[in-house]
Amino acid sequence: YRATDKGLLGGSIELVVAPHGSGSKWLANLSVGDFVDLIGPLGTAFGIPTTPANTMLIGGGYGSAPLFALAETLKNRGCRVDMVLGASTANKIYAPLEGKRSVSSLTLTTDDGSAGIHGQITESIPRLIREFNTEVIYSCGPMKMLESINRIASDFDIVHQCSVEESMACGIGVCMTCVVPVRIDNEVKMLRTCIDGPVMDGAQIIWNAENEGGNI
Ligand code: FES
Known part of the structure; x- marks a missing residue:
């Protein structure tokens, strides 16, 4: 998304949505003028x-x-x-x-x-x-x-x-569906990408976690 201070009502948020899951399909099917509840910005x-x-x-x-x-x-x-x-x-x-x-x-x-x-x-x-x-x-x-x-x-x-x-369900750090393993100061942690991300230091993410097996 991006937020700007320009727009018909003095400010606007633009969302780009790829309708893959049920939530994004619901959002993409809304009509002009419909109201939605939003929580944000998150993460x-x-x-x-x-x-x-x-x-x-x-x-x-x-x-x-x-x-x-x-x-x-x-x-x-x-x-x-x-x-x-x-x-x-x-x-x-x-x-x-x-x-x-x-x-x-x-x-x-x-x-x-x-x-x-x-x-x-x-x-x-x-x-x-x-x-x-x-x-x-x-x-x-x-x-x-x-x-x-x-x-x-x-x-x-x-x-x-x-x-x-990452797939996110709640977006506010409760459900743990969005975790990724990271290594910080030689310690492995599981971070929730909805609140500790989505922007993360690429060097800290353990990208090949499935290959590291029992090391995580
Ligand atoms: S989406 Fe629920 S904890 Fe991140």
């Missing part, structure tokens, strides 16, 4: 560098939705903002026109080659990091994509903040 937000930095924003599919507001904030702080958006096919790339004005460069990739560079988004990232001298990566999208980006960020020794995509 953590992307951290902003204290001094201008070269940033790369990477979005997979509809995961690009929160990155446009972030791009605006980073640009206003004097950061260079390079955005990379990828999806399986062209019509799954979410890139609103006004969002493109906040970025220094926009690279598109599609798995089927129907728009931008042909191939998976992660294949282009190392070259772009070198080209733009990236210092901080922000990402949002499917967990497999975030894991691959984290590996690249670690190879380049770059800070990686990712907004994780």
Whole structure:
């Protein structure tokens, strides 16, 4: 989502919803003028560098939705903002026109080659990091994509903040459906991504938890 101080009634919140589960289908089927109860904002937000930095924003599919507001904030702080958006096919790339004005460069990739560079988004990232001298990566999208980006960020020794995509039921820290394992100071903890995330330090997440078996 993104919140702006502009809008018909003085302020607005935009939600991008992919109608996959029953809750998102219900939301997507509402009509203009319907009222909804909202609790929010919940969880953590992307951290902003204290001094201008070269940033790369990477979005997979509809995961690009929160990155446009972030791009605006980073640009206003004097950061260079390079955005990379990828999806399986062209019509799954979410890139609103006004969002493109906040970025220094926009690279598109599609798995089927129907728009931008042909191939998976992660294949282009190392070259772009070198080209733009990236210092901080922000990402949002499917967990497999975030894991691959984290590996690249670690190879380049770059800070990686990712907004994780976990199933969430309550959103307020009660049900424990959204936990991910993290390692902090050599201690393994299960963090609730609804309140300790969704934005987390990619270097702390134990991405291959299923392979670590009894170690967690
Ligand atoms: S969604 Fe219920 S604890 Fe996170």
